[in-house]
Amino acid sequence: MRLHVKRFYEGREELRTYEVEGGGTLLEMLERIKTKEDATLSFAHECRSGVCGSCAVRVGGVEVLACAYSPKEDDLIEPLRFMPIMRDLIVDRSAVLTCNAGAQAAMEAGEFVKVSAEAAKFNALQSDCILCGSCYSACPVLAVKPEFLGPFALTRVWRYVSDVRENDVAGKIAAVQQAGIWDCTLCNACVPVCPQNIAPKQDIVMLRNKSGVMGYMDPNMFSGGGFGFGGMPEF
Ligand code: SF4
Numbered sequence: 001m002r003l004h005v006k007r008f009y010e011g012r013e014e015l016r017t018y019e020v021e022g023g024g025t026l027l028e029m030l031e032r033i034k035t036k037e038d039a040t041l042s043f044a045h046e047c048r049s050g051v052c053g054s055c056a057v058r059v060g061g062v063e064v065l066a067c068a069y070s071p072k073e074d075d076l077i078e079p080l081r082f083m084p085i086m087r088d089l090i091v092d093r094s095a096v097l098t099c100n101a102g103a104q105a106a107m108e109a110g111e112f113v114k115v116s117a118e119a120a121k122f123n124a125l126q127s128d129c130i131l132c133g134s135c136y137s138a139c140p141v142l143a144v145k146p147e148f149l150g151p152f153a154l155t156r157v158w159r160y161v162s163d164v165r166e167n168d169v170a171g172k173i174a175a176v177q178q179a180g181i182w183d184c185t186l187c188n189a190c191v192p193v194c195p196q197n198i199a200p201k202q203d204i205v206m207l208r209n210k211s212g213v214m215g216y217m218d219p220n221m222f223s224g225g226g227f228g229f230g231g232m233p234e235f
């Protein structure tokens with residue numbers, strides 16, 4: 001099978017084509033290239049089983065986990081977008097920490113609260129996020145606003161503000177008002193690429209609803225910039 005890999009190394013960008021024998025996942029094919037043909041090809045992986053999120057790349061412009069994707073003839077493999085490229089398909093994932101910290105996407109637990117099985121189910125899906133960064137790479141807002149908190153951090157915020165144990169819902173809602181929920185265009189690009197079937201867009205809508213109930217409104221509405229990046233057209 002013929003695969004094309006966009007490589008970035010020693011300050012150069014280069015499109016390399018490899019002929020790979022045998023089948024398997026994209027990760028297995030990249031490993032075959034590295035062991036048999038080109039030892040300089042660099043890519044990231046850890047668990048090999050869709051759990052760690054470290055192998056996410058773009059194939060034909062769509063984010064996938066290399067350990068879960070079966071390549072097709074002439075696929076183009078690229079690194080994730082909006083994260084600095086360290087080498088070839090390896091990106092600097094510090095955006096994961098930066099976005100989560102900026103969005104305050106961690107629980108502030110208060111006193112002991114018993115959680116019913118039903119309440120635990122409510123945000124069980126969001127808890128499955130493996131921080132692969134696929135949704136972040138797919139989000140068009142990051143192309144024009146690098147400080148946007150992005151889909152995975154906002155999904156996490158919803159996961160915590162909808163948890164009965166969270167002790168600082170007001171603080172978390174306040175933290176996502178700037179460069180956060182109102183800058184999402186609700187385009188849905190983050191949803192189909194999530195390997196865990198999480199829907200960040202829906203969680204952002206939930207955060208907007210909760211923000212509205214708490215007295216917040218879209219700060220772009222009266223700023224002359226329309227409704228966020230694409231919520232409503234300007235008249
Ligand atoms: S729905 Fe919002 S967060 Fe998701 S990709 Fe579109 S703009 Fe980004």
Ligand code: SF4
Binds near residue numbers: 128
């Ligand atoms: S929400 Fe989905 S796509 Fe985004 S980082 Fe988490 S697992 Fe990956």
Ligand code: FES
Binds near residue numbers: 046050051056067
């Ligand atoms: S190597 Fe861990 S998700 Fe692919």
